[in-house]
Amino acid sequence: MIILASNLWIEYQTKDRLYSDVNAIPAKRVALVLGTSKRLRYRRINRYFKYRIDAVVKLYKAGKIKHIIASGDNRTIYHNEPVDMQKSLMAQGIPKEAISLDYAGFRTLDSVVRCKEIFSQDNIIIVSQAFHNKRAIFISDYYGIKAIGFNARDLSFSAGKKVVLREYFARFKAVLDLYILKTKPKFLGEKVEIPDH
Template sequence: MVLAPTAWIRLSSAGRIVTVADAPGSDVAIVFGAQVAPGGTQPMPFLKGRLDVGAELLRTGKVKALLISGDAHGGSGDEVRVMQEYLVGQGVDPSRVVVDPYGLDTYDTCRRAHDVYGVRRALLVSQELHLHRAVTLCRRLGVEGFGVPARCDGCRQVTIWYNAARDVAAGPKAAWEALRHRPPAVRSPPDPRLERAIGP
């Protein structure tokens, strides 16, 4: 019973974790938020790795726009503000970046991408230890997703192990939420910004 959600997550995401080079073309990449560094102005290594891969997907033409989704009122600070500022600082065109400040968890990010921003297909950017759950949830919620792993340069091994264990522990919650198809914590009307960012 305990391992069943993990098995479901792994089976549902099988064959859908790809490299930047092998990623199929898509209009959008969803970059999942994470903690920011003390002081609230810089991304922590987990988040920096995700943003670097998102920028690379945009730069190489794999996607046309980025949907950055996180918690604007997170415990470590405003995740999406830091994400946006970091990307712009790396030379990303701000018109190609759309901010969802209510991606409070993986489920909400996937649900809002579908319901609010009209995403039906996307590349999903996070560390591999999280991507299997992200791909599975997004697919369950109507977003055909492929995961593109991000690095975590400078992360201690204990941090990797902790987050891997944390993700396994999140499996039952993910399965339950997907089964009951709960609404997002914050409901919003359809938002056309992503469609404009993708362009013709």
């Protein structure tokens, strides 16, 4: 019941702040792109990764954002989500100077909090799949960040059912982290300035 209530809470609180139409979403200076692995087993491309990159490129080229924070995990030299995102964005014509890398986005909570505390951004577009955007906006609300979500293309239920199930429990964990455990990001550190464009 508690897990179900957590999911319903997040759904209700965030339902009016998700956009899938690039023409309908309000413009903001910065987009926060949430990381995931570029490759799956056997070097297959991760479509969650590809579709997030495609979505943020669409925002940038439509003039809806001026800067991108690519936030993800950088735990080993072989697993560097921010750099993978940067390379993929640049391959689609996004200039390097329009991208800032957050190497300590180990979890969604870390990415959202660091966006405010390290990059000084509290009015953002979050880019991920809709199910993920909802949780990220919920976390943003707790920290006083004005966030809306731009939904990257999702996978079919049959292709993404494991992720959907994992998200169900991740939402309960988000409520637990924020309201019970008061979980903090693993790392904070020095401020990073977003350049004017």
